[in-house]
Amino acid sequence: MSHYSEVKTSIKDLECLVKALITMGFKKEHVDLLSEKEQLRGYTGDSREQRADVRIKGSGWGRGQNHVGGASNDLGWEKQANGTYAMHVSDYDSHRYGKTWQDKMEAQYSSEVIKKKARQCGYHLAETYDKTSGEITLKVNVF
Numbered sequence: 001m002s003h004y005s006e007v008k009t010s011i012k013d014l015e016c017l018v019k020a021l022i023t024m025g026f027k028k029e030h031v032d033l034l035s036e037k038e039q040l041r042g043y044t045g046d047s048r049e050q051r052a053d054v055r056i057k058g059s060g061w062g063r064g065q066n067h068v069g070g071a072s073n074d075l076g077w078e079k080q081a082n083g084t085y086a087m088h089v090s091d092y093d094s095h096r097y098g099k100t101w102q103d104k105m106e107a108q109y110s111s112e113v114i115k116k117k118a119r120q121c122g123y124h125l126a127e128t129y130d131k132t133s134g135e136i137t138l139k140v141n142v143f
Contacts, residue, residue, distance in 0.1 A: 006078075032055040050088040058073045111129075
């Protein structure tokens with residue numbers, strides 16, 4: 001059984017979190033928005049003590065429902081008292097969803113927040129994203 005780590009993030013906007021996860025390669029229908037916190041599952045289907053408000057199912061859910069990859073555990077994001085979402089990732093899955101992936105995810109989330117704010121102000125945006133490096137370039141046209 002793989003241990004879970006809690007990763008503190010600056011993520012506060014649920015809509016932008018979901019959009020960032022989709023940009024990072026998850027399908028919208030595989031990002032579960034839970035009405036109540038639920039326990040995450042390990043790769044054998046066992047319940048873990050970690051709970052999440054947003055979940056991507058790992059291999060413990062059975063055939064056709066593993067969206068994390070390999071013999072994986074669930075990935076989860078849990079809303080904290082300060083309004084941020086902490087990420088729960090198992091040691092086993094941290095080889096794929098570790099620091100490098102988390103940094104790209106935070107950058108993509110930040111991009112989504114900027115785009116949302118710019119749209120609210122009526123600005124036009126152009127974006128380029130390099131999936132290899134994680135570099136995001138945003139150009140805001142102010143009229």
